[in-house]
Amino acid sequence: MTDTAFARSGDIRADYLAHARQRQMYSGILLLVFVLLMVSGFQLADARNAGGFWAGIHQFFDFPSEVVSEAVAKAANLPGLMWKFLPSLIETINIAGVATLVGACGGALLSLLSTRGLARFPRLIPLFRRMMDGMRAIPEIVIALILIFLLGGGPVPAMIAIAFHTTGALGKLFSEVSENADRKPVEGLSSAGASWSQAMWLGVLPQVTPNWLSYALLRFEINVRASAILGFVGSGGIGYDLKTAMQWGQGRYDQVVAIFLLLFATIVVIDQVSSHFRHKLVKGH
Amino acid sequence: MAAMLSTTHEGSLGEAVLAAFGRKQRLAFALPAVVLVYLIYIFFAFNIPGLVASARTDNAAILLSDFWSYKTHVTRDNRSGEVSVAIEGENKGTYPPGRLPAWVSMQDGVTRIDLGKEHEVVYEGTGARFTIPGYGVIQVEPDGQGIRLDLPEGEVPDWINASPARVTVTTPQGRFSMTRTRTETFHYEPGWELFFFTLDSPFSGRSVGELASLAVSEDRVDPARPNIVHMLSEFWTNKMWRHGDVAWALFETVLMAFLGTMGAAVVALPLAFLAASNFTPARSLRFALRRVFDFVRGVDGLIWTIILSRAFGPGPLTGSLAILMTDTGSFGKLFSEALENVDRKQIEGVQSTGASPIQQARFGVMPQIVPVLLSQVLYFLESNTRSATVIGAIVGGGIGLLLTQAIITQKDWEEVSYYIILIVLMVMAMDSLSGWLRGLLIGRVGRT
Numbered sequence A: 001m002t003d004t005a006f007a008r009s010g011d012i013r014a015d016y017l018a019h020a021r022q023r024q025m026y027s028g029i030l031l032l033v034f035v036l037l038m039v040s041g042f043q044l045a046d047a048r049n050a051g052g053f054w055a056g057i058h059q060f061f062d063f064p065s066e067v068v069s070e071a072v073a074k075a076a077n078l079p080g081l082m083w084k085f086l087p088s089l090i091e092t093i094n095i096a097g098v099a100t101l102v103g104a105c106g107g108a109l110l111s112l113l114s115t116r117g118l119a120r121f122p123r124l125i126p127l128f129r130r131m132m133d134g135m136r137a138i139p140e141i142v143i144a145l146i147l148i149f150l151l152g153g154g155p156v157p158a159m160i161a162i163a164f165h166t167t168g169a170l171g172k173l174f175s176e177v178s179e180n181a182d183r184k185p186v187e188g189l190s191s192a193g194a195s196w197s198q199a200m201w202l203g204v205l206p207q208v209t210p211n212w213l214s215y216a217l218l219r220f221e222i223n224v225r226a227s228a229i230l231g232f233v234g235s236g237g238i239g240y241d242l243k244t245a246m247q248w249g250q251g252r253y254d255q256v257v258a259i260f261l262l263l264f265a266t267i268v269v270i271d272q273v274s275s276h277f278r279h280k281l282v283k284g285h
Numbered sequence B: 001m002a003a004m005l006s007t008t009h010e011g012s013l014g015e016a017v018l019a020a021f022g023r024k025q026r027l028a029f030a031l032p033a034v035v036l037v038y039l040i041y042i043f044f045a046f047n048i049p050g051l052v053a054s055a056r057t058d059n060a061a062i063l064l065s066d067f068w069s070y071k072t073h074v075t076r077d078n079r080s081g082e083v084s085v086a087i088e089g090e091n092k093g094t095y096p097p098g099r100l101p102a103w104v105s106m107q108d109g110v111t112r113i114d115l116g117k118e119h120e121v122v123y124e125g126t127g128a129r130f131t132i133p134g135y136g137v138i139q140v141e142p143d144g145q146g147i148r149l150d151l152p153e154g155e156v157p158d159w160i161n162a163s164p165a166r167v168t169v170t171t172p173q174g175r176f177s178m179t180r181t182r183t184e185t186f187h188y189e190p191g192w193e194l195f196f197f198t199l200d201s202p203f204s205g206r207s208v209g210e211l212a213s214l215a216v217s218e219d220r221v222d223p224a225r226p227n228i229v230h231m232l233s234e235f236w237t238n239k240m241w242r243h244g245d246v247a248w249a250l251f252e253t254v255l256m257a258f259l260g261t262m263g264a265a266v267v268a269l270p271l272a273f274l275a276a277s278n279f280t281p282a283r284s285l286r287f288a289l290r291r292v293f294d295f296v297r298g299v300d301g302l303i304w305t306i307i308l309s310r311a312f313g314p315g316p317l318t319g320s321l322a323i324l325m326t327d328t329g330s331f332g333k334l335f336s337e338a339l340e341n342v343d344r345k346q347i348e349g350v351q352s353t354g355a356s357p358i359q360q361a362r363f364g365v366m367p368q369i370v371p372v373l374l375s376q377v378l379y380f381l382e383s384n385t386r387s388a389t390v391i392g393a394i395v396g397g398g399i400g401l402l403l404t405q406a407i408i409t410q411k412d413w414e415e416v417s418y419y420i421i422l423i424v425l426m427v428m429a430m431d432s433l434s435g436w437l438r439g440l441l442i443g444r445v446g447r448t
Helices: A002-048 A053-059 A062-073 A077-113 A122-137 A140-151 A155-179 A184-191 A196-233 A237-248 A253-283 B002-045 B048-054 B057-068 B208-216 B227-236 B243-275 B283-298 B301-312 B316-340 B344-352 B357-395 B398-409 B413-447
Strands: B069-077 B083-087 B104-107 B110-116 B119-124 B127-132 B136-142 B147-150 B160-162 B166-171 B174-179 B182-190
Touching: A002 B243, A002 B316, A053 A062, A053 B301, A062 A253, A062 B301, A077 A122, A077 A155, A077 A196, A077 A237, A077 A253, A077 B002, A122 A155, A122 B413, A140 A155, A140 A196, A140 B057, A140 B357, A140 B398, A140 B413, A155 A196, A184 A196, A196 A237, A196 A253, A196 B301, A196 B357, A237 A253, A237 B301, A253 B283, A253 B301, B057 B069, B057 B413, B069 B110, B110 B182, B119 B174, B127 B174, B147 B166, B208 B227, B227 B243, B243 B283, B243 B316, B243 B357, B243 B398, B243 B413, B283 B316, B301 B316, B301 B357, B316 B357, B344 B357, B357 B398, B357 B413, B398 B413
Parallel strands: none
Antiparallel strands: B069 B083, B069 B182, B104 B110, B110 B119, B119 B127, B127 B136, B136 B147, B160 B166, B166 B174, B174 B182
């Protein structure tokens, strides 16, 4: 009896060690593959780059120091320049704001239409889901550049592009929230004869609003950054001013610094404010 | 007693409830009103009425028709009398001598172009004839000063545009134009031209069946290699669509996202330990690191991209480093928050066996946080694939560059649509890949 128990515990021990060794080996192989991928990837990217990594690393601070030294020399200009670029900054924020608003409305509708148990047309749930996937997958730059061709420059192409992407992205997050919503209010409202929109408006929205708002705020943060980048690639807002100032190069670096500072301050402020409100919304205090 | 209490409170409770309702009601009306006012302000700030007026509907038409069809130019140089047939009028798409599409025939200096539905253009001598059923025959001939135009009796329809210098006839079947120096007919066909093989390839203009039998046939088109290999290389090096270059650009974009995300995770992980309050007692160090994370995140990806491309020049490495920089800040913040939430007991258990701090981190902490970190990293990988497209357009690498270049030409819309489809497929593929990896790795970690 004790012998067999002993033998069995020995077996278990051997098994366990073999298992542990195997796991260790798998982890080791995985790690090795990862390191190899990273190293070869960096070498490949380095080879394809115009300037190499090791040649460029010394110049990393050249451009910032050049820019900063010029800006310091013209420090008196900075407040005036910041004032000058304020309208562009407001435009960039407006692009993000409207895009988030429109995207949140569209995302809310799509998410309710694609949540099991809440959907107006249960058969069409897969269709709405695929629609959101598609909207999420198209990068903003694609839509923005095409719309610039159709509508000309200005803030509207960027706004539509970001709103389109936001609809898909928020729709997915919203539907995760509404999936967990309590169905009882909806059932109660429906039994009292409420229409679908009334049941959603009075039964679901009050439950999901805090989480939805929190996601929308987070998205607004992301959209401000996206709107600055789209301005640089396409047109509209502070990104476009940054591009023109950069193209001019030396002599206008005070403008570049003014824009950098504005953008940095905006992003940090929006980041802080939104994280404060999100905390309040989700935690409830 | 209790009843009395409740009655005395009833009045104030009712008031409180009513006040709360009133507040909610006012809010329910005020919020939409604020949004509406904001939208009205935007309507004018963005000059939407002006935009509607300046929208280029003709561009939209070009874009749409290019998306699903292509045109072939049949051009005659009126001075030399030479006729050439070229797809989209491009050099790369010009039919070699002796080869013509089925709807063009040339005999004894007469070129007949069959546009379908009995529309026919004939180039003969120095002039041309356009037969349109239901209307008649249009005769056009360059003469001394300009162009002579003979139309059937009656009013000139608005699809014929005639001036002494130029005659243009636009029909649903195709377009015809003549100036003193050249005569040109555009023939529209559905599809993307020369998508598989260009005209100089031995495989162009063959049907799917023919190609399939050629692929397995022993008769080699090029004696040096099997037909299937030859075919693939012809497709890969297609001069019009450059499939090889496009595939490489897609790979480059994914590479940027991968290197940026993973590099950021590798850099941020040790820093996160230093910024977490339960691993680093030194308050000042923690504070400094947190501010560094905030700074790196706050200096937007756009600014990093610009600074980095000054140092490293354009290319995928710059793009990866830009993603790496921004995400190091985000990961540092997220990771250090995750580290602050780890369970102390497991670490103490490992510590009690006499493990060193590194071993404690490896066996006490990592198993707890790896699922959280991995799911965040994989989520970022997916969203960075999209960012890499935009960053690629700025730093000049990957599919973003090809896309912007194609859009700037304002005529290669079929290529633009091709790239868009590929980008969407790429992002969706990365989405499923990251979802699959998340399930695989976290499932595995969860089980052990």
